[in-house]
Amino acid sequence: MAFDAASDVSDEALMVLYANGDRPAALALTERVTPRVMAYASRLLGGDRAEAEDVAQETMLRLWRVAPDWRQGETKVTTWAYRVATNLCIDRQRSRRRRGAVGLDDAPEIPEAGPGVEARLQTMQRLDALQTALQALPDRQRQAVVLRHIEGLSNPEIAAVLEIGVEAVESLTARGKRTLAAALSGQREALGYEDDQDAG
Amino acid sequence: MRMTKMQDDALDRLFAEAAANPPAPSANLMDRVLADGLALQPAAPGPKRVLKTPGPGVLAQLAAIFGGPPALAGVTAAALLGIAVGYLNPDAAESLAGGLIASGTEEFFPSVDFLTTEG
Numbered sequence: 543m544a545f546d547a548a549s550d551v552s553d554e555a556l557m558v559l560y561a562n563g564d565r566p567a568a569l570a571l572t573e574r575v576t577p578r579v580m581a582y583a584s585r586l587l588g589g590d591r592a593e594a595e596d597v598a599q600e601t602m603l604r605l606w607r608v609a610p611d612w613r614q615g616e617t618k619v620t621t622w623a624y625r626v627a628t629n630l631c632i633d634r635q636r637s638r639r640r641r642g643a644v645g646l647d648d649a650p651e652i653p654e655a656g657p658g659v660e661a662r663l664q665t666m667q668r669l670d671a672l673q674t675a676l677q678a679l680p681d682r683q684r685q686a687v688v689l690r691h692i693e694g695l696s697n698p699e700i701a702a703v704l705e706i707g708v709e710a711v712e713s714l715t716a717r718g719k720r721t722l723a724a725a726l727s728g729q730r731e732a733l734g735y736e737d738d739q740d741a742g
Numbered sequence: 743m744r745m746t747k748m749q750d751d752a753l754d755r756l757f758a759e760a761a762a763n764p765p766a767p768s769a770n771l772m773d774r775v776l777a778d779g780l781a782l783q784p785a786a787p788g789p790k791r792v793l794k795t796p797g798p799g800v801l802a803q804l805a806a807i808f809g810g811p812p813a814l815a816g817v818t819a820a821a822l823l824g825i826a827v828g829y830l831n832p833d834a835a836e837s838l839a840g841g842l843i844a845s846g847t848e849e850f851f852p853s854v855d856f857l858t859t860e861g
Contacts, residue, residue: 560779563786568779576775581764595771602775606782669763672756691757723749726756 553619554612561609568606575619576602578693579627585688586631588677589670597630617702624695624703628685635681675725679718686714687722 551559553574559567579601584594601623608622676684685704689695690711695703700711 561784563784565780565783568783569776572772572776572779576772577764577767580767580771584765585760589765591765591768594765595767598767598771599774599778603778603782606779610784665759665763668756669760672760691754692761694761719750719753723753726753727749 554614557605557609557612557619558614560606561612571605571619572602575605575623578620579623582624582688582693583627583631585673585676585692586628586681586684587634589673593634597627597634600630601627618699621699621702624689624693625705628703632681671726671729672722675722678725679721683714683718683721686711687718690715691719 549570551570553571556567556571556574560571576598580594580598583597583601584591587593587597604626605619605623676688679687682704686700689700689703690697697708697711697715700715701708704711
C-alpha cells in the first residue's frame, strides 16, 4: 500500500505499520516528517543548512529506533520529532558558543534571471531579515516563535515540545514577537512594509 | 514596548511568507533518511503456522458407525440395561425376550453312553 501526504493514515498509524515491516510506511514517514524537522532546525540554527540536515537525519534515526516501542495515543510523531530536534539544536548551539564559532548562513540562493526574479529577490531579502532577527532572540523565544508562527503548532503542542506550561509558551511568543517587530521596524521600507503612522 | 497593529500585521505577513518558503531538504538527505529507516526496520512478521487439526477420535469414529453420538448413546444404554436385567433377574430376562432365551438346559449333545456299552 502506498502512502502519500494526502493519505488519511495518521503519522502515528504509520509508525505502527513501519514497526511491523511495512516498507511504504518508511517512505511516507520520511517524506512527511523530514522536511518539517529540517526547516525547523534550519531556523533555529541561523539558516545553516548543513547543520540542519545533520539534525534532521539524527532526529529521524532516533525515530526509527523508537518505532518498535511506539504507543499510539501517547504523543504525536511531529511533537516528538520537534522535541528531539529542539534538543539537538540546543546542543549544537552550546557547542558553537564553547568553540566561539560563528554560525555562517549558507550563500544565498541566486534566483535565475527571468520573470518574477525581482519579486523572488525581495522575498529572499525579507526572509533573510527575519532569520537575522530570529537569531537575535533568546533561544527559548526563538523556538516558541518559530513553532507558533511559522511551523503552525498550537500553544499546547508547543508546550509539549518544549516541556513547559502553556502560559509560559504564550509569554515566550508574545515577548518574541514584540522583539522581532522592534528589530524589523527600522527596515520597513526595505522590506516592503507600509509606513507606520500609528505610534503606540 | 507595545506593537502597533500595523507592525503586528506586517510581522504576520512575514511569518506567512516564511512558512510558504521553507528551506527544502536536499535529495541526498531524503535518501539517507530513507536508507536509515529501511536498514533499521524490523522484519515483517511471517505467515502464521496452521496447526494440523487432530482427526476424529476413536469414540467419534465409533459413533459415526452407529449413526452419530445420540444413536451410540442409545445402543450403549440398551446394552447396559440388558446386562443389568440378565444379571439381576434372569427370569425377567426370559419373559422380556419372549421365550427366545433358553432358561433351562438343553442337551445338545445326548449321552454317548450307547457308544460305550455293548449290546
